Amino acid sequence: MATEKLGIRVERNPPESRLSELGVRQWPKWGCEKSKFPWTYSAKETCYLLQGKVKVYPDGAGGGEEDFVEIAAGDLVVFPKGMSCTWDVAEVVDKHYKFE
Incomplete structure (x- = not known):
């Protein structure tokens, strides 16, 4: 289930089927x-964190x-263009990402 806060959309631990559907x-x-x-963000970014922990302050x-x-x-995150x-x-980040 996705939640949105301060314009950032977060989907916690999406199933592998969802990740496959997106081609993550x-x-x-x-x-x-x-x-x-x-x-x-010069473009909308969708990313999936493989490891790490971050606080994002818009x-x-x-x-x-x-x-x-x-x-x-484990989070699938969408950042809006222009943010x-x-x-x-806080912890080393490794992520997959896609700009649209």
Whole structure:
């Protein structure tokens, strides 16, 4: 089941059939070490985290305690085109991704 918060859509532990339907395993991979950096999505991105844990803070969300979305291994995530945010990577990330 997918939830949406601050414009970010997260599907926790989707079944393998859903991942196959999307072709996730054929998408390119990207990874990063523990870090914190700004990012702007020039296109809609769908990604599937193989490992890691990240707090994503969308710009303009207010900066309060609840103004982030936490994503982790097993999450299928959709970021909207045009979103600017800060990634706070708590655990090394390895993910498949696709830009549209």
